[in-house]
Amino acid sequence: MRRVAIEPRRDWRRRAEACGFQFHTIDGAQYWDESAYYAFTLRQIEQDIENPTAEIHRMALDLVDEVVGSETLMERLAIPDAFRDYVAESWRQRDPHLYGRIDLAYDGHGPAKLYEFNYDTPTSLYEAAFFQWEWLENQRERGVLPTDADQFNAIHEALVDRFSELAAQLRPPFHFAAVRDSVEDQGTVEYLHDCAAQGGLPAGLIALEDIGLSEDGRLTDLDDVVIGSLFKLYPLEDLFADSFGAALPRAGVQLVEPAWKLILSNKGVLPLLWERHQGHPNLLPAAFDDGDELPRGWVRKPLFSREGANIEMRYADGRLLRADGPYDGPAIRQALHPLPDFEGRYPLIGSWVVGDRACGMGVREDDTPITRDTSRFLPHAIIGDGCGRMVFAA
Structure with missing residues (x-):
């Protein structure tokens, strides 16, 4: 794994906007950054990213199956009482799901480490699935990258295939909402x-x-037509707290992501996984937080925090790094495993699962060890190890 400086394309903004990528710059700050890319070998992708992602996903689904049958585990995860039966029934009915992102710390050496799941409202999808592939194709055409350079990126095809499967499983009419x-x-x-x-x-x-x-x-659209199925890019925990949240268990609407994803968008699954798979090479030690002072070598994360908000990180030398945010309530502790440092730039791997298939990744980079909503997105490429044999390419 290498961070490779590269000259940005002079017309990248025009190309982005022509592709519908209107949020390449957010609040005046550049979000898409092609002044560098991260280079990986085929072995690193297959052995250290793709295979562990598939295994972690299977472990997560096994945990959901256990949680929905246990009031004790529901309580530990702070699942609201009023929605526990709804969440459990959603799993028992195997309400279909679309996608998720697993965040991994990886430096090119040794096992990738699970930071957390983003299985309810994962973002950075378009730029991972589409625009970084456009960048790769264009850079190969221009001769900047080798003609056999590739990407771990079959996200777009996987999404199209998954929607084809969902067409027979979702109740019409189907709406997307944000x-x-x-x-x-x-x-x-x-x-x-x-x-x-x-x-x-x-x-x-x-x-x-x-x-x-x-x-x-019933949930309705602007024409007062009852919505049969709803993809909502909105956190389930916030939806349940909303004015019509109490109506959801009886509204007859299929949610995408389904109610059972509330379990996997919860940081509490990290200590539960550690308790069941202690010593697993891709897991970090984790425990439910007792509210005391954070020990050295640990990170505190609220159960429902997002985008790095309200994270506290205490280093072995006692230094404390904290990110502000709106989240409070119960939290977990996770053993500190810092992101790799590329001369003051800290990349996080977002590994994508569509349906139940590990199918691609993106890299977010920050100038601090905490990845936030302002962190930049950088493209990646597979260079070496016979990358022309890759089968991931879009």
């Missing part, structure tokens, strides 16, 4: 809407703020 004023979220659902169309699944687009509630407790 917060109206979020350019990033709207861009993501528009991309997914296009993937669904390619997979033969017709769907509408609606702002979350425009979803209504009928007198008989």
